[in-house]
Amino acid sequence: MTEFAAVADVAGVFEHFGARAIGTHSCYQWSLVFRAERDGAAVVLKRTADRIAEWCHRLDAQGIPVVVPVDVAEVDGKRWVVYPWIDGRRYDGSLADVTAAGDLLGRIHAVGGTELKPFTWPVYEPGEPAKDLPELREKFGEHAPEHLDAIMDRLVPLGERFERTTLPAIRDAGLPVVDATVDYKANNLVFTDEGPVLIDPDNGECLPRVLDLALAALMFHMEDIPGRPFTGEEWIAFRDAYLAHVELSEAEVAAWPDAVDYMLWEFGTWAMADSSEWHVPRQRSFLIGLAQVRADDLPV
Structure with missing residues (x-):
């Protein structure tokens, strides 16, 4: 720990x-x-x-x-x-806060720029990602046995095909890149009377913007209320506010399922395996929900 x-x-x-x-x-x-x-x-x-x-x-x-x-x-x-130090309040989980957060991410992406450190793609040997599956099975078997079958139904196919299909599909698609936070979550925002302020830009890199959007879609409630990923209503509010500033290309829309799968495996499973807060009901509930999210739950 x-x-x-x-x-x-x-x-x-x-x-x-x-x-x-x-x-x-x-x-x-x-x-x-x-x-x-x-x-x-x-x-x-x-x-x-x-x-x-x-x-x-x-x-x-x-x-x-x-x-x-x-x-x-x-x-x-x-x-x-x-x-x-930025004075303000924490995210309250309301649709108003969700909408304001989506609006801010859209504005950040609309600024564009490609001056931050380039995003580093992982390099895997054949079958290497799937070697993490036993640890994930053990983790969920210990902390969420009642959800184990549903979770592994999602994670096993993802891990088994990741380096053969998901990774090259998103890496080689030639998607638009922008300078982005690569860590856009509720607990990295402070809400003032004027709206949210980004207080943790320090993981920023230049990467395909659809990956940064996918990461926010999956992980926005990590380590914060309400102890679950976005509901459909919340995601639509966040997405529509974002899209008021950014028009995704046809290629980005087509790549969206791979973007969600990529970020779920590369970032989401790290959170699942390394979390020290399985004993915290809010975080346990979030991780159980995260492990089962699919791109169909987050339409663009």
Whole structure:
């Protein structure tokens, strides 16, 4: 189980930026994200990637509500960023919030750009993805035995064909690419009176935009309410708000089933296998639902 990183382990980073930690550990289990105070202002100190700060400034210049860095530096060979703390509320699960989130993703994709790090496609030996199936069977057998047959009916064919059909179909389709978050989830947004603000752009890469949309469609409720993937009504609200800003090409629409399958296998099964929150009812329910999502549930 991954431990929350300690402030003491990165004391030199706080010293470099002249920031004072608020608390003793990272506020997120899976990455280095620290609340802090700097020059009397509340800030967030975290690891980031190359070109993310510049991308945030480009989005901001286009009127996109995104957290904008106040400082960026290399410390001990690692890239760190200081963001202002954004006041607001968490996602409330309402259709209004779903719609606003879809609208924001559409606006981000409409800005376009291809300046972030290129998306890296996996390379698999024949049959390699299917080797993960026994672990997934064991995980769901332990935590959700009543759903095991339905889940494996979805995951087994996906894993067995992934490197032969799904991967080349989406990789070689020549789809439009954009700079995108590759982590567009409810818990990465803060809702203000003016609408949602993207507060975690730091996984951003340049990738086929339909993959980023598919990831949001699948994972938007990960680690947040209401403990399940989108309902049909929620997805339509999110999708239609997104499509107000982006017109998907015929090739993207045709590739949508492969995009959903790709992201479910590459990103979704990682969440299923590595989750440390199976004991949390909300997260258990989400993962059970995620494992059974099909492209037909998320029409474009």
